[in-house]
Amino acid sequence: xxxxxxTNVRNNVPLVHAITNYVTVNDCANIILASGGxxxxxxxxxxxxxxxxxxxxxxxNMGTLNERxxxxxxxxxTTANQCGIPVVLDPVGAGxxxxxxxxxxxxxxxxxxxxxxxxxxxxxxLAAGEGRTSGVxxxxxxxxxxxxxxxxxxxxxxxxxxxxxVIAITGAIDLVADHEHVYxxxxxxxxxxxxxxxxxxxxxxxxxxxxxxxxxxxxxxxxAVCGMGLCGELAHKRLCELQGGTGMYRMxxxxxxxxxxxxxxxxxxxxxCIER
Amino acid sequence: xxxxxxTNVRNNVPLVHAITNYVTVNDCANIILASGGxxxxxxxxxxxxxxxxxxxxxxxNMGTLNERxxxxxxxxxTTANQCGIPVVLDPVGAGxxxxxxxxxxxxxxxxxxxxxxxxxxxxxxLAAGEGRTSGVxxxxxxxxxxxxxxxxxxxxxxxxxxxxxVIAITGAIDLVADHEHVYxxxxxxxxxxxxxxxxxxxxxxxxxxxxxxxxxxxxxxxxAVCGMGLCGELAHKRLCELQGGTGMYRMxxxxxxxxxxxxxxxxxxxxxCIER
Amino acid sequence: xxxxxxTNVRNNVPLVHAITNYVTVNDCANIILASGGxxxxxxxxxxxxxxxxxxxxxxxNMGTLNERxxxxxxxxxTTANQCGIPVVLDPVGAGxxxxxxxxxxxxxxxxxxxxxxxxxxxxxxLAAGEGRTSGVxxxxxxxxxxxxxxxxxxxxxxxxxxxxxVIAITGAIDLVADHEHVYxxxxxxxxxxxxxxxxxxxxxxxxxxxxxxxxxxxxxxxxAVCGMGLCGELAHKRLCELQGGTGMYRMxxxxxxxxxxxxxxxxxxxxxCIER
Numbered sequence: 001x002x003x004x005x006x007t008n009v010r011n012n013v014p015l016v017h018a019i020t021n022y023v024t025v026n027d028c029a030n031i032i033l034a035s036g037g038x039x040x041x042x043x044x045x046x047x048x049x050x051x052x053x054x055x056x057x058x059x060x061n062m063g064t065l066n067e068r069x070x071x072x073x074x075x076x077x078t079t080a081n082q083c084g085i086p087v088v089l090d091p092v093g094a095g096x097x098x099x100x101x102x103x104x105x106x107x108x109x110x111x112x113x114x115x116x117x118x119x120x121x122x123x124x125x126l127a128a129g130e131g132r133t134s135g136v137x138x139x140x141x142x143x144x145x146x147x148x149x150x151x152x153x154x155x156x157x158x159x160x161x162x163x164x165x166v167i168a169i170t171g172a173i174d175l176v177a178d179h180e181h182v183y184x185x186x187x188x189x190x191x192x193x194x195x196x197x198x199x200x201x202x203x204x205x206x207x208x209x210x211x212x213x214x215x216x217x218x219x220x221x222x223x224a225v226c227g228m229g230l231c232g233e234l235a236h237k238r239l240c241e242l243q244g245g246t247g248m249y250r251m252x253x254x255x256x257x258x259x260x261x262x263x264x265x266x267x268x269x270x271x272x273c274i275e276r
Numbered sequence: 277x278x279x280x281x282x283t284n285v286r287n288n289v290p291l292v293h294a295i296t297n298y299v300t301v302n303d304c305a306n307i308i309l310a311s312g313g314x315x316x317x318x319x320x321x322x323x324x325x326x327x328x329x330x331x332x333x334x335x336x337n338m339g340t341l342n343e344r345x346x347x348x349x350x351x352x353x354t355t356a357n358q359c360g361i362p363v364v365l366d367p368v369g370a371g372x373x374x375x376x377x378x379x380x381x382x383x384x385x386x387x388x389x390x391x392x393x394x395x396x397x398x399x400x401x402l403a404a405g406e407g408r409t410s411g412v413x414x415x416x417x418x419x420x421x422x423x424x425x426x427x428x429x430x431x432x433x434x435x436x437x438x439x440x441x442v443i444a445i446t447g448a449i450d451l452v453a454d455h456e457h458v459y460x461x462x463x464x465x466x467x468x469x470x471x472x473x474x475x476x477x478x479x480x481x482x483x484x485x486x487x488x489x490x491x492x493x494x495x496x497x498x499x500a501v502c503g504m505g506l507c508g509e510l511a512h513k514r515l516c517e518l519q520g521g522t523g524m525y526r527m528x529x530x531x532x533x534x535x536x537x538x539x540x541x542x543x544x545x546x547x548x549c550i551e552r
Numbered sequence: 553x554x555x556x557x558x559t560n561v562r563n564n565v566p567l568v569h570a571i572t573n574y575v576t577v578n579d580c581a582n583i584i585l586a587s588g589g590x591x592x593x594x595x596x597x598x599x600x601x602x603x604x605x606x607x608x609x610x611x612x613n614m615g616t617l618n619e620r621x622x623x624x625x626x627x628x629x630t631t632a633n634q635c636g637i638p639v640v641l642d643p644v645g646a647g648x649x650x651x652x653x654x655x656x657x658x659x660x661x662x663x664x665x666x667x668x669x670x671x672x673x674x675x676x677x678l679a680a681g682e683g684r685t686s687g688v689x690x691x692x693x694x695x696x697x698x699x700x701x702x703x704x705x706x707x708x709x710x711x712x713x714x715x716x717x718v719i720a721i722t723g724a725i726d727l728v729a730d731h732e733h734v735y736x737x738x739x740x741x742x743x744x745x746x747x748x749x750x751x752x753x754x755x756x757x758x759x760x761x762x763x764x765x766x767x768x769x770x771x772x773x774x775x776a777v778c779g780m781g782l783c784g785e786l787a788h789k790r791l792c793e794l795q796g797g798t799g800m801y802r803m804x805x806x807x808x809x810x811x812x813x814x815x816x817x818x819x820x821x822x823x824x825c826i827e828r
Binding site for chain 3: 298301302305306310315317318320322323327330344528529530531532535
Binding site for chain 3: 063
C-alpha cells in the first residue's frame, strides 16, 4: 500500500526545507537526496520565509537548538502554514532542559504540524508538558513493547486528535497514528541507535514523503517510517557480509535509502493497522 | 598541461581558509586535505583577518548564509585582497532569496575574486542581477549543452572581463574562462548531483589549486574542475564494482581525490580550449 | 592495565556533553557512540548548565571558536566544576590568532580541567602564553621525537603540576602525564593526519573514558590515547586490504573504535611509563 508513496517521491522530487542541528545536517541533506527529494538547509531569519514558501515540505529539528534558529523556525513554520505546505516537527531532547521545553511548547502553540515524530519520552513530554528524558534517548520505563502497545496506540490517537497532527512514535516498535487509525511498524534494527542521526534522518525522509504525498499524510509518514526501518535492516545485513562497524553502517544506511524502490519496500515492509 | 598544477599542490601544501556552510563543511575540510592542501575553517569576525592573512587561498561559500558569517566573509575577503591572496567565491543559491541576492552583490562589490564558481543559474544571476533559481540546482532551461556551448562561452568571457575573475560554470559540460580563453571540460558524472556538497567541494579544491599556483589562476582552476570531475568518474566506476549507493559514492569521491596524481589526471582529463 | 577502563565505558555508557566545532561534530558524536558513550552536543547558553549538570563528562573543543559558544563553554565548564564532573579541553589552534589566544587563557583561568589535550605547539602556547602555530598542525620544530622525549616529558609533568590537569600531548609519540607519572604511547598512524578531526575525536573518546573512570583520570586518558592510536593502526591495515583512500580511512577509524574491546586493546597497546 505504501509503494505508491515512494513512486511519487521519485517522480516529484520534492524540495525539502530543513532547519536542523549541526551534528547530523550532512546526513540529513544526503538522505533527503537518497530518498528522492532535494534538500535546502537555509536557516537565517532573513530568508527562511522566502525558502519555506517555495518548498514542498518543511522540517523543524530541535537537535542543537539555539536562539538564532528558534526565531527562524517560527518564521518558516508560520509561512509554511500560510502557504499550505506540510511541516514536520522533530522535538529532539524535549524534556532535557527548561530551554528546550519552553521552545517546543512555543512551537506547538504557534505552528500547525502535519507530523510530529519523536521517541516515546519526547512525545509524552509534548503531550503532558512534563516528562523525564536523559540525553536524546527514550527512558527505559517508557519504551513501547508488545505488552503496552495498545495503550500507547490509544495515547497516540488521542494526542493526534488534540493537535491535528499525525503522530509518529519511534522505538523497537514504531507507531504512526492519526485520530482514527494507528499503524504499528516492526521494521528497523537495534544498530540504528549506535550511530547519531537516524532519528533526524527519519524526520527528513518523512519531509520528502509528505512533500510528495500531501493528500495522504498518515500513509506517507507511515511509508517513511517503514522505509527507513527497512533500510536499517538491509544495511545491517550488508554490514555483516562486509564485517564492518558503526562507521560503515552509517554509510550503508544512506546507500540502502538511495536504492529503495517500490519492490523492495513491498517485500520488506512489516506493518499492521491496529483496530481498537 | 594541468599535471604541473597538481604537483605544485602536493609539494606546497597550501593553507586554505574557508568560510563555508555547516551542511558540507566536513567534506570540504576532508577534500582540501585529500587534494593536498591544509584546511582552516575559522569563521568568527574576531579572527578571520588574522587567519586570512596567513593563508594561501580563501574560499567564500554562501551555502547556509547568515548575518554572522557575512560580516566575516567581507572582513576576510578584503584582508585577502590587501595581502594578495587569491579568493574563490561559491555563490550557492544566488537568486533563491532576496537576502542571498543582496549579499552576493555586496560581496562582488567589496571583494575582488580570483575565481567565481557556480552553476549557470547562479552565474547568470550574478551577471544580470536577476534570474530564476529553485533550491541550489540549475534551472533546466539554463543548462549548458553542446548546442548553446558557444554562446555560454562568450557569456563567460564577457563576465570575466567585467569582473576580472576567472569564471567557472559547472554542469554536464563545465566551462572555465578568463576574458580571452575558455576551457570546455567534459569530465564528471551525473551521480555527483545525487550527493550534497560536490559543488562546495569543488570550490575547496579550486582554493587548493590556485593557492599553490597563484601565477596561473585560469589553468589552476581548470585543473581543479578537471580533477574533481575525473574523481567523480573514477568513484562511479568503483561504486559499480562494489554495488554501492550514494553513501558509498560520497566516500569514494574523497578517496579518489586523495589518490589523484599527475599520471591519473593526464590520462583522464577531458578538455578542450575553445577558440572563438 | 588499560583494559578495565574500556570495560567501564562499555558498562556505564557515560553521557558526554561536548561543545565543539561544526567541522567535525558528526564524527565526534559518532566516535563517542562507537567508544561506548552517549553524546549530547547542546551549545546554547540557555541550556548548557542544565545539560552539563546531568552529564558524566564535558569536552570543550575550540575548533571553530565563536563568541556565542565561548560564553557557553565558560558556563558549562564552571557548572561541571561545581558538580564534580570531569572536563576535557582541546585547545585547537591555540597560538593561531589573538582571539583564540585570549579565549584559551580565559578558559584556563575560569575552568579547572581534568585533561588538557593538544599537539605540542598548542600545549606550549598554553604553558608559555606564547608560541608559533600555523593552521591547526604542530610546527616541525616542536615535534616530539625519541631525542627530545625526556625533556618534553619533564615539561608535561611541570605543566600538569601548574594546572592540576592531566596533560596529553599528541604527535608521532604521544605523552600523557600528571605531575608524577608520564606515559609515552607509540600507537597511531601517519594517515590520521590526512583526515580532519582525529584530534577532535580523541578528545571525545577521552571524555567517554574519564566519564566512566572518574577515579583514575591519568590512566583513563592514557587508555583513550592508546585506543584511538590503535584504531588508527587497525584502520590503516584494513584500508590497505581494501585499497581505499582517505574517505574510507575516516569510516574505518570509527569502525575500529566500535569494535575495540579489552582483548584488542591488550594485544595492541604500545606504551611505557617513563621513570625520571
